[in-house]
Amino acid sequence: MQSNSPPKLLIIDDEKEYCSLMEDFFSEEGFSVEMANSGVEGLSKVETFQPDVILLDKKMPMMGGVECLKRISAITSSPVIIVSGALDIKGRDECLDLGAYAFITKPINLDEVLGKVNSALKKE
Amino acid sequence: MTEDKSLDCNVFFWNENFETGIPLIDEQHKKLVDLLNQLGSHLIANDEIELTRVFDELAAYADYHFKTEESIWRPYFKDDVWFTEHQQTHSSFLPEVSKIKEKDGAPFGGRVVEDVIKFLIRWLIYHILDSDKRLAIVLHQIDSGQSLEQAKIISNREMSDSVKILIDAMSGMYSSLSVRTLDLIREIENRKQTEDALRKNTEELNELKKVLEQKIEIAEGRLLTSLKLAAVGELSAGVCHEVLNPLNIIGLQNQMLKRRNNDNEIIQSFCGKVDFQIERIKKIVGLLLAFSRQGEAKLKKGFLKVTIESMLNLVEEEYKLDSIQIEKHWCSDLTPILYDADKIHQVFVNLLQNAKYAMPNGGVITLSCEQLKGKKRGFHRFKVSDNGTGMSPEVVSKIFDPFFTTKPEGEGAGMGLSVVHGIIQEHGGEISVESAEGKGTTFLIDLPIAD
Numbered sequence: 001m002q003s004n005s006p007p008k009l010l011i012i013d014d015e016k017e018y019c020s021l022m023e024d025f026f027s028e029e030g031f032s033v034e035m036a037n038s039g040v041e042g043l044s045k046v047e048t049f050q051p052d053v054i055l056l057d058k059k060m061p062m063m064g065g066v067e068c069l070k071r072i073s074a075i076t077s078s079p080v081i082i083v084s085g086a087l088d089i090k091g092r093d094e095c096l097d098l099g100a101y102a103f104i105t106k107p108i109n110l111d112e113v114l115g116k117v118n119s120a121l122k123k124e
Numbered sequence: 125m126t127e128d129k130s131l132d133c134n135v136f137f138w139n140e141n142f143e144t145g146i147p148l149i150d151e152q153h154k155k156l157v158d159l160l161n162q163l164g165s166h167l168i169a170n171d172e173i174e175l176t177r178v179f180d181e182l183a184a185y186a187d188y189h190f191k192t193e194e195s196i197w198r199p200y201f202k203d204d205v206w207f208t209e210h211q212q213t214h215s216s217f218l219p220e221v222s223k224i225k226e227k228d229g230a231p232f233g234g235r236v237v238e239d240v241i242k243f244l245i246r247w248l249i250y251h252i253l254d255s256d257k258r259l260a261i262v263l264h265q266i267d268s269g270q271s272l273e274q275a276k277i278i279s280n281r282e283m284s285d286s287v288k289i290l291i292d293a294m295s296g297m298y299s300s301l302s303v304r305t306l307d308l309i310r311e312i313e314n315r316k317q318t319e320d321a322l323r324k325n326t327e328e329l330n331e332l333k334k335v336l337e338q339k340i341e342i343a344e345g346r347l348l349t350s351l352k353l354a355a356v357g358e359l360s361a362g363v364c365h366e367v368l369n370p371l372n373i374i375g376l377q378n379q380m381l382k383r384r385n386n387d388n389e390i391i392q393s394f395c396g397k398v399d400f401q402i403e404r405i406k407k408i409v410g411l412l413l414a415f416s417r418q419g420e421a422k423l424k425k426g427f428l429k430v431t432i433e434s435m436l437n438l439v440e441e442e443y444k445l446d447s448i449q450i451e452k453h454w455c456s457d458l459t460p461i462l463y464d465a466d467k468i469h470q471v472f473v474n475l476l477q478n479a480k481y482a483m484p485n486g487g488v489i490t491l492s493c494e495q496l497k498g499k500k501r502g503f504h505r506f507k508v509s510d511n512g513t514g515m516s517p518e519v520v521s522k523i524f525d526p527f528f529t530t531k532p533e534g535e536g537a538g539m540g541l542s543v544v545h546g547i548i549q550e551h552g553g554e555i556s557v558e559s560a561e562g563k564g565t566t567f568l569i570d571l572p573i574a575d
Contacts, residue, residue, distance in 0.1 A: 015369055021376040028383075059365065085368045089422075106368045107375035107406060110383070 006032045007121055010051035012042035012068065013083070014060045022055065025110055026117075039063025043071055051078055053120045055113070056100075058084040058091060066094060073099045079120035083108065135164035135241055135302040142252050144260035146196065152189040153252055159185060160244050163237065164302075167309045170233045179225065179232065179240070183218060190214040193256070200263050204272060210255060217247065238306050245302050249295045258283050346554065349524055353415075353545055356526050360412040367409055375402050411539040414546075415526060421464035421550040425574045428506065429454055431465045432491065435472050443476075447486025450476075455493050460574045461504060467547045474540045475508045475567050481531070482512030482565060496570065503553070503570045511564040520559050 009031045011022050019035040026033045034049045036042035039060055046054070054072060058065035069080055079101035084091060092103040101123070102116045138157050143150045159182040166174050194211060201207030224239050225232060258279050265275030378398045385391040433452075440450055479489045490509040496502075515523070515530075522528045524545040529538030548555040552572050559565040 015373070017373050018369070018376065021373065021380060025376070025380060025383075085365045106372040107402060108372055110376070110379045 008051045012036045013057035039068035054080045134161045423462040451490045453492040462574045479510035506569045509566040514561040515559040
């Protein structure tokens with residue numbers, strides 16, 4: 001991350017409406033935001049956009065969140081925050097074991113997600 | 125059965141050839157034969173007391189009969205050798221029959237009775253057909269004007285060797301007939317015993333069938349509840365995921381609206397109300413997911429009592445304020461169980477809350493446990509009982525159904541016991557309920573003991 005440029009956030013989620021709301025919010029918070037609506041698109045944006053932090057939906061059609069997380073971990077060390085539909089303890093433990101930075105559940109609280117993203121950036 | 129069969133089981137058949145022509149003697153002979161046949165028929169039941177009673181009656185009657193006979197013969201024979209010999213035969217009868225009866229000191233029944241019967245048949249045939257008839261002829265001849273000596277000659281002539289041969293032949297026939305009759309009696313006795321055993325077995329089988337049918341009914345009920353809950357659980361999980369996405373977007377829109385209108389009180393208040401409703405939906409979805417979630421229990425070996433006790437420490441004081449007393453009856457042989465402490469905590473909190481709700485005027489909640497035996501060996505049973513209002517069978521049948529509640533709207537989502545059921549199943553256990561209206565309710569939780 002360059003010191004003067006805004007932090008780069010990649011949102012990977014198949015729900016477009018959600019993505020655009022998150023984009024609005026994080027842009028207002030001073031982030032540079034890119035969106036991807038599938039795992040495959042997400043992986044390609046990880047390479048081209050080189051995000052500082054990634055918000056990844058756990059439940060997506062085709063390539064699911066867990067598979068996508070494995071592939072992301074292979075190409076970048078940027079922290080990944082998993083967004084899950086529900087509190088699924090087994091799923092959370094699996095993602096954390098695979099190297100996810102944090103695990104949050106829907107419905108999302110913006111203060112909570114902003115806090116997690118900021119602390120992930122500091123960690124990086 | 126014994127009474128009816130006694131007619132078919134005569135060991136001695138009376139006919140007119142046995143008659144002496146002296147009515148009193150013939151009548152007493154018939155009575156003796158009758159008692160002998162009774163002895164035979166009682167062999168079926170082989171009841172020692174009854175057999176002894178009939179035998180004693182027969183012996184007493186024989187003694188009485190001999191005295192009657194002798195009082196009839198005496199005036200005719202005085203001290204003639206025929207009479208004195210006859211008297212000797214009489215006096216030897218009882219000692220001989222008693223000797224057979226008490227042979228080997230065995231109980232009076234079975235073979236011993238058979239031996240006694242065989243002796244009596246032989247003795248009666250010779251006594252009546254030979255000796256008594258011989259004396260009776262003499263008596264009749266004297267009555268028709270003959271002297272004693274002449275009468276004896278006539279009697280000897282009538283009771284010739286050929287008659288003796290016939291008596292011998294008849295005795296042999298009676299003997300073999302009695303053996304067959306006794307075999308028949310034994311056969312009847314065996315059949316009766318077999319029939320009794322068969323009847324007893326059939327009754328036991330019917331009892332067992334009833335018990336099994338009841339067990340199947342209970343098992344079917346439990347299976348149906350489990351299947352129903354599993355189906356509802358699957359459906360709930362699907363619905364929850366579909367609801368969460370739009371709910372998430374509504375929530376995000378609301379939060380954005382709130383952020384962008386920090387100084388607008390009307391919008392802030394409006395967004396606060398939407399938030400409140402989102403929280404309500406979140407809570408219901410959370411309960412549904414908790415109910416539908418399977419296999420996520422973190423099982424650790426420990427004593428469940430410890431978890432229950434720590435939970436009770438939190439609520440006991442509060443319950444006292446509502447006049448509810450909590451009694452604990454822990455068993456001495458508590459064994460470790462594999463369980464998820466948080467989830468079991470949730471189960472018991474839920475059951476205690478239900479018990480409290482069932483006792484608006486206070487009462488007693490009893491917690492107890494026992495190690496199960498028999499087919500449920502390997503399980504530990506925990507019971508939560510209250511002496512509250514109880515439930516009707518209809519309510520009991522739906523108690524674990526999701527969204528089923530007897531509470532007024534807004535007081536309960538009807539998910540508590542469905543979640544409890546799911547948690548117990550996750551532990552490989554079973555939960556059931558017993559309730560009586562006006563008396564109270566008991567929840568029975570069976571959990572497998574840790575290896």
